[in-house]
Structure formats: C-alpha cells, structure tokens
Amino acid sequence: MKLTPKIDEKIQKLLCDKNFVFDLMNAFGSPLNIIFPENIKQNINNFQEIFKKHRIVGHIYYAHKCNKSSAIAKEALYCGINIDVASLEELKHALSIGFVGNHIEATGPKNNEFIILGLRHNLLFNVDNLLELETIINFHKKIIKKEKTKILIRLNDFSSESEKFINRQSRFGISKKELSIFFQMVLDNQDILDFVGFSFHLDTVNIKEKIIAIENIILLFDKAYELGLNPSRINIGGGFKLNYLASSKEWDASISELKEAILNNDSDITWNHASFGLRVDNGILKGNLNLSNYYENNVKEKVLDEILSSKSSKFQNRMIGEILSENMIELMIEPGRSLLDQVGINITKIVYTKRSLQGDLLIGLDMNRTNLLIGEQEMLVDPILISKEEQEESATIGCYLLGNLCLESDLIFKHKIFFDTIPKVGDLLVFINTAGYFMDFNESKTIMQNIARKIVLTNENNKFNCYLDELYEPLKK
Numbered sequence: 001m002k003l004t005p006k007i008d009e010k011i012q013k014l015l016c017d018k019n020f021v022f023d024l025m026n027a028f029g030s031p032l033n034i035i036f037p038e039n040i041k042q043n044i045n046n047f048q049e050i051f052k053k054h055r056i057v058g059h060i061y062y063a064h065k066c067n068k069s070s071a072i073a074k075e076a077l078y079c080g081i082n083i084d085v086a087s088l089e090e091l092k093h094a095l096s097i098g099f100v101g102n103h104i105e106a107t108g109p110k111n112n113e114f115i116i117l118g119l120r121h122n123l124l125f126n127v128d129n130l131l132e133l134e135t136i137i138n139f140h141k142k143i144i145k146k147e148k149t150k151i152l153i154r155l156n157d158f159s160s161e162s163e164k165f166i167n168r169q170s171r172f173g174i175s176k177k178e179l180s181i182f183f184q185m186v187l188d189n190q191d192i193l194d195f196v197g198f199s200f201h202l203d204t205v206n207i208k209e210k211i212i213a214i215e216n217i218i219l220l221f222d223k224a225y226e227l228g229l230n231p232s233r234i235n236i237g238g239g240f241k242l243n244y245l246a247s248s249k250e251w252d253a254s255i256s257e258l259k260e261a262i263l264n265n266d267s268d269i270t271w272n273h274a275s276f277g278l279r280v281d282n283g284i285l286k287g288n289l290n291l292s293n294y295y296e297n298n299v300k301e302k303v304l305d306e307i308l309s310s311k312s313s314k315f316q317n318r319m320i321g322e323i324l325s326e327n328m329i330e331l332m333i334e335p336g337r338s339l340l341d342q343v344g345i346n347i348t349k350i351v352y353t354k355r356s357l358q359g360d361l362l363i364g365l366d367m368n369r370t371n372l373l374i375g376e377q378e379m380l381v382d383p384i385l386i387s388k389e390e391q392e393e394s395a396t397i398g399c400y401l402l403g404n405l406c407l408e409s410d411l412i413f414k415h416k417i418f419f420d421t422i423p424k425v426g427d428l429l430v431f432i433n434t435a436g437y438f439m440d441f442n443e444s445k446t447i448m449q450n451i452a453r454k455i456v457l458t459n460e461n462n463k464f465n466c467y468l469d470e471l472y473e474p475l476k477k
C-alpha cells in the first residue's frame with residue numbers, strides 16, 4: 001500500500017528544513033500540532049468566487065468544531081468571515097478573539113448557559129428543536145434587550161417523488177411535521193423573534209441528497225411567506241469533501257490491495273485481520289468498506305458549484321443557484337474541514353521499535369490514537385518519515401504505528417504503513433493535512449499523556465516565523 005499525501009508548498013518547504021523541524025520538536029515536545037493559518041485564505045476565496053459566479057449573496061460560517069486553534073479562528077475573522085460555534089466554550093473563545101455577536105451562529109445542542117450568553121450577544125440561533133426555541137423565548141423575555149433574536153430552524157426529514165434515497169433518521173433538527181408548530185411559535189412571538197430562514201447539515205457527502213433538501217426548503221419559503229413571515233436565508237451546512245492524496249492510482253491500487261488481503265484472510269496488511277466492515281462469505285467479499293475516500297476529484301468549492309449548477313426537475317429544470325438568486329434567498333454555508341485544507345500537520349517522535357510475532361516492525365510513538373483520529377475513522381494517508389541522518393534506501397519495510405496508551409487498541413492505524421528507509425528511534429513522523437478534525441477533535445489526556453501543543457508557522461520573505469497558537473494575531477503581521 002502506498003498513499004502519498006498531497007502537500008502544499010509551504011509545508012513541503014518546512015519538511016525540507018530538517019534541522020528546524022527537529023528544533024521545533026526539541027522546543028515544544030511531541031506530539032506537536034503545527035498550524036499554517038494563512039492557508040485558509042485561498043480556501044475562503046474559492047468559495048466566495050462560487051457565490052459570485054452564481055450571483056448569490058453568500059455567507060461563510062467557519063465551523064469552529066473542527067479545530068480548537070485560536071490562530072485559525074483569528075485568521076477566519078481577519079479574512080472577514082463568520083463563525084459557527086457549537087458549545088458555550090466555543091462561543092466564549094470566539095468572543096474572546098474578537099468575533100462580535102452578529103457574525104456568530106450557534107449550532108448544535110445548547111444548554112441554558114450557551115443560550116443565555118448567545119442571547120446577550122445577539123447571536124444567530126440555529127434552532128435544533130421546539131423545546132430549545134421555547135427556552136430561547138423564555139430567556140429572551142427575561143433579558144432587557146431591544147434587538148429581536150434571529151433564528152434559523154434546522155430541518156431533518158426531506159423527501160423526493162422522483163429520486164430514491166435512504167432517508168436516515170437524524171438526531172438533529174425537527175421534521176417537517178413539526179413545522180406548523182414552529183411557525184405558530186414564531187407568529188406568537190414576532191415581537192421578539194426574527195425568523196431568518198431554514199437550515200440543514202447532512203451527515204453525507206452525497207450531493208443529490210443535499211439538492212433534495214434544498215428543493216424541499218425552497219418550497220417551504222412559500223409556506224412561510226403565506227403566513228406573513230419573511231425568511232431570507234437557506235443554510236446548507238458543511239460537508240464539502242477534501243482530497244488528501246497525491247495520486248488516484250495509488251488510492252485505487254491500495255484499496256484493491258486491502259480488499260484482496262481481506263478476501264484472502266491474509267493478515268499481512270492489517271492488524272489482527274482488521275477488515276473495515278467487510279467480511280468474506282463463500283469466497284465473496286460482503287458488507288460495506290467503512291473507510292472514507294481520501295482521494296477525491298470533486299472537492300471543496302467545486303462541490304458547492306456542482307450543487308448550485310444542478311438543474312432542478314422540481315423547478316422547470318432551472319439551476320439551484322439561479323432559483324436562489326432570483327428569489328433573493330441568501331446562502332449560508334458552514335464549512336469546517338474544507339476551509340482547513342493544508343492548514344495543519346501533526347508531528348511525533350519515534351520512541352522505540354520492536355518486532356511483532358509475525359515479524360513486522362512495530363514503531364512506538366510519543367503520541368496516541370486520540371491525537372490523530374476522529375471517532376473510529378482510519379486515516380489512509382501515509383506519514384512522512386524525517387530522519388536526522390541521511391538514510392540509504394532499503395527494501396520497502398512494512399510497519400505498524402503504536403500509540404503511548406496502555407490499550408491494545410491504541411494503534412495509530414490498523415493498516416500497515418510502508419517506508420523506503422528503516423525508521424529509527426529519534427526519527428520524526430509527520431502526518432499531513434490533519435487540521436480538519438484529525439488533529440484535536442478526539443484528543444484526550446488519558447493516563448495523563450500530553451495532548452499536543454499547537455504552534456503557528458507563517459512564511460515571510462522565504463523564512464518561517466513561529467508563534468504559540470494563542471499568541472498569533474494576523475493584524476500584527
């Protein structure tokens with residue numbers, strides 16, 4: 001298996017400056033998260049170009065949940081976009097770095113403290129359920145404020161007569177069946193609520209499903225207008241795909257190799273026969289390979305363009321973008337992962353090596369699974385090996401990466417990694433493009449192991465400037 005990462009120029013430049021990388025590790029320890037905040041600008045611009053192309057008023061809300069970094073959030077603010085916060089602490093963080101209420105949207109489940117602070121700062125509330133709306137109304141009434149509270153309602157059950165798709169249950173949002181109660185609550189509280197529009201975020205990268213959701217919502221605008229309400233926005237959430245790999249050929253070949261190994265019950269490529277959702281039934285592979293696609297052609301703003309360029313059979317085959325623009329419906333997106341393309345890397349040190357029962361090289365790292373993963377997702381992107389001394393190429397060597405927890409399951413990956421030189425104690429491994437979730441979503445201080453420090457590198461006049469994440473301020477550059 002070979003899965004060469006796609007690496008941006010700035011990051012490549014850092015990796016070539018081996019002494020500097022070792023100095024950083026000596027100074028900040030392992031594991032280390034390095035953020036390149038300036039790289040979000042291009043990702044933002046690319047989305048904004050698509051708004052322009054389709055002549056729609058678009059608003060980007062950076063989904064803070066995908067990284068805890070202050071530097072990234074500050075860079076987003078510096079670039080003039082908004083932020084989507086999903087917890088009280090994310091809200092406090094956004095406020096502390098300078099976002100003001102009318103550039104903040106509160107999504108996700110909300111406790112009373114989150115709601116109260118949000119009301120005090122006049123956030124846009126993306127309402128998850130009717131009880132939450134009731135709580136917002138009740139607290140609003142107790143607070144002396146002249147501004148109405150802006151709300152979006154999150155919906156979750158969409159339907160199509162012409163397209164077949166699996167309408168999975170979602171724990172987020174309300175179903176259309178509850179919408180009449182929602183409308184009545186808004187009508188009864190018009191003096192304090194400003195109903196801004198409808199929202200969804202689907203846990204899928206399937207573009208068709210998103211288009212169906214948009215079509216459903218466009219029809220709901222008419223219902224709202226008939227009631228005398230005046231919504232103006234549709235929020236289609238995040239979920240714009242990313243490409244992590246340099247070569248589609250390597251991706252296809254590696255997946256075939258993996259499937260073949262599972263089919264032949266050959267444990268030479270995965271740890272203890274891990275089969276990623278597949279099973280062999282009478283010599284045939286069955287089940288679903290529960291791995292994301294790490295090689296993608298159609299990514300980030302191109303996904304948005306595809307959505308807006310899609311022709312809707314429900315609306316005389318007109319493009320979704322055209323329909324939004326003609327009806328003066330503004331578009332909100334909440335990209336997380338896709339804004340952080342090439343914005344971060346994780347580095348760790350090799351602490352020890354040993355051999356497994358089967359003779360594989362086992363590499364003990366000064367990090368663990370929680371420092372790199374989100375949920376149970378296997379990251380199918382090879383780390384880069386940095387050795388202090390030049391190493392001669394040897395035969396390709398297969399290794400497993402072990403974490404520093406006292407858990408049998410603490411392997412960084414369940415698949416084998418192949419290197420062209422033999423990794424040694426003291427060498428570094430660099431995981432590329434990890435800023436979107438992988439870096440810190442699951443990080444934990446289990447057995448009091450360190451979580452990674454975050455530092456920032458910017459590039460000026462061909463030289464790197466280094467900051468602690470919390471001290472970086474783009475205005476001071």
Ligand SMILES: Cc1ncc(COP(=O)(O)O)c(C=O)c1O
Pocket residue numbers: 063066084107108201237238239240334335336337338436
């Ligand atoms: C409501 C909401 N919006 C936006 C996002 C960001 O998604 P992504 O990082 O895939 O763009 C998420 C992710 O879980 C979400 O739950």
